[in-house]
Amino acid sequence: KQVPLQHGAHRIGKRTDADMNRWRDYGLGEFIHMGLYSILGGDYNSMHYDGAAEWIRSWNKLPHEVYDNLYKKFDPKNFDPEVWARMAKNMGVRYVTITTKHHDGFCLWPSKYTDFNITKTPYKKDMIGPLVKAFDQAGIDVYLYFSVMDWHQADWRYDLKTVADSVAFNRFKTFTKNQLTELLTLYPQTKGLWFDGTWDNSWKKSGAFSDSLDQYLKKIHPGLIIGSRLRADDYGNRHFDANGHLMGDYEQGWERKIPSDYTATRGNDWDCIMTIPQNGWGYSKTWMGHWKTPYELIEMLAKCVSLDGNFVVNFGPKGDGTFRKKELQTADSIGAWMKVNHEAIYNAGYLNWTKQDWGYYTRSRKDGKIYMIVFNVPINGALKVSPAKKEHIKKAYLLQDNKTLHVEALDGNDVFIQLEQKNQQEPFVIVLETGQGGQAVEGEN
Numbered sequence: 001k002q003v004p005l006q007h008g009a010h011r012i013g014k015r016t017d018a019d020m021n022r023w024r025d026y027g028l029g030e031f032i033h034m035g036l037y038s039i040l041g042g043d044y045n046s047m048h049y050d051g052a053a054e055w056i057r058s059w060n061k062l063p064h065e066v067y068d069n070l071y072k073k074f075d076p077k078n079f080d081p082e083v084w085a086r087m088a089k090n091m092g093v094r095y096v097t098i099t100t101k102h103h104d105g106f107c108l109w110p111s112k113y114t115d116f117n118i119t120k121t122p123y124k125k126d127m128i129g130p131l132v133k134a135f136d137q138a139g140i141d142v143y144l145y146f147s148v149m150d151w152h153q154a155d156w157r158y159d160l161k162t163v164a165d166s167v168a169f170n171r172f173k174t175f176t177k178n179q180l181t182e183l184l185t186l187y188p189q190t191k192g193l194w195f196d197g198t199w200d201n202s203w204k205k206s207g208a209f210s211d212s213l214d215q216y217l218k219k220i221h222p223g224l225i226i227g228s229r230l231r232a233d234d235y236g237n238r239h240f241d242a243n244g245h246l247m248g249d250y251e252q253g254w255e256r257k258i259p260s261d262y263t264a265t266r267g268n269d270w271d272c273i274m275t276i277p278q279n280g281w282g283y284s285k286t287w288m289g290h291w292k293t294p295y296e297l298i299e300m301l302a303k304c305v306s307l308d309g310n311f312v313v314n315f316g317p318k319g320d321g322t323f324r325k326k327e328l329q330t331a332d333s334i335g336a337w338m339k340v341n342h343e344a345i346y347n348a349g350y351l352n353w354t355k356q357d358w359g360y361y362t363r364s365r366k367d368g369k370i371y372m373i374v375f376n377v378p379i380n381g382a383l384k385v386s387p388a389k390k391e392h393i394k395k396a397y398l399l400q401d402n403k404t405l406h407v408e409a410l411d412g413n414d415v416f417i418q419l420e421q422k423n424q425q426e427p428f429v430i431v432l433e434t435g436q437g438g439q440a441v442e443g444e445n
C-alpha cells in the first residue's frame, strides 16, 4: 500500500539516459580521500588512533583546535595531478571520486564561502581544478565527494531541537547550497556529486530541502548523477522512501560491503566503495589489520559486476601528495589483470544463470557475449555451467589466448568445461558462445 509523499522518489526504476548508461558501464572506479587528516596519518603525539584515519578529529586525545590548525601545515609539495591520473588510467578505472570537503569542513578548492580552504595554506593553490583537468584529459570521468556534515561550521547541527537550531541550520543549508553551486560552476566537467555525512537527525528532518537541492543541482547541471545518500523523504527515510522506492540515481549504501545476490540489489543501479585495509579511507601510517590483496579486490570487482554494480577501490594519499608503495603496487596489479580481462568487466553486468562455485558470470551489454571469471578451479578441472533454459553452449575459449576448451555435454543443457592445465596462477576468463535451441555439442557416447 503506497503512502502519499511530497519528497519521495522522483522516478521509479533505473535512469536510462546516456549519462547514466555510461555510469552503469564503468565497471571499475577509484575513490581518493585527501585532506588535513592525510598529514597526521592516523597518529598524534606518537599515539595511534585506531579508528578510521579521516575521523581522527573526533578522537578525544586530539583537541579540535590542534586538528583545525593543521591547515597551517597543509602543503602537498609532491602532488602531481598527472601522476594521479596516470595511476588511475594504468589501473583501468573509468571514474574517480575525489574528496572536496570531508566532515572536518576543510575545502580543497578556493571556496569563497569559508576561509577554511586550501588558499589559506602554505600550498595556496586549488587542487580540485588540476585534478578534474588531468583526469578529464586521461578520459576518466570525475565525481566530487562532498560531506554535508561539516564540523567546522558553527551552524552545523546534529539535530533540530529548538527554534534557534532551525534558524542556524537554515543558514547552514544556504551555505551548503552555495558551496555546491560553486563546485559545479568552477568544475563543469564534473559528472556527479557523491554526498556523505547525511545520517544525522538534522538532515533526516530536512527531507524537503534535500529534495529541492537535488532538483536544483540537476537544473543547473543537466545530467548530473547523484546517488541515494543525499536525500531523506517526508518521514526521514534515507535511500528508500516510505514506499520502498530508491531516492537517487543509484543505490549508494554499499560502503565496504557487497550485495549477497542479485535480489539484494533490488534491481537498482549501485556501486560498492571499498577500502584496501579493513576500514579507514584517509592515509594511515600503520594500516590496522588485514590489507586486501589484488586478487581479493579483483574477486570483489568480479562479484560486483556480476550483480550489475560497479566496484570502487579507495586510495588515501599521504599529506605530501604521493601514494604509499602498497597502494601503487595494488593499482598496478589490478591494472595488469584489467589489461588482459577488461572485456569481462567494462560494459558488462548480470547474467541470470545459476551461480557456480568456480566464480562469476558477466554478460556484455554491448554484444551479449558471456564471460566466466574463474577464481576457484575444482580438483577435477571441470567447470560446471548450467545455462538458462533454451540457451546452449556452442563454444568456450580462454580470453587471454583464444585457446578453445573442450565442452562436455551433461544432462539437459548443462556442460562441463574441461581445463587442461590446472595450475592457473591467477583469476582468468573464459568466453562462452551460445546458441538458441538444438544440441550444441556432441554428447560423449
Ligand SMILES: C[C@@H]1N[C@@H](c2cn(-c3ccccc3)nn2)[C@H](O)[C@@H]1O
Binding pocket: 052, 054, 055, 196, 199, 255, 273, 281
Ligand atoms: C566514504 C566514507 N564515508 C565516511 C563515513 C561513513 N561513516 C559512517 C557513519 C555512521 C555509520 C556508518 C558509517 N562515517 N564516516 C568515511 O569517513 C568515508 O569518507
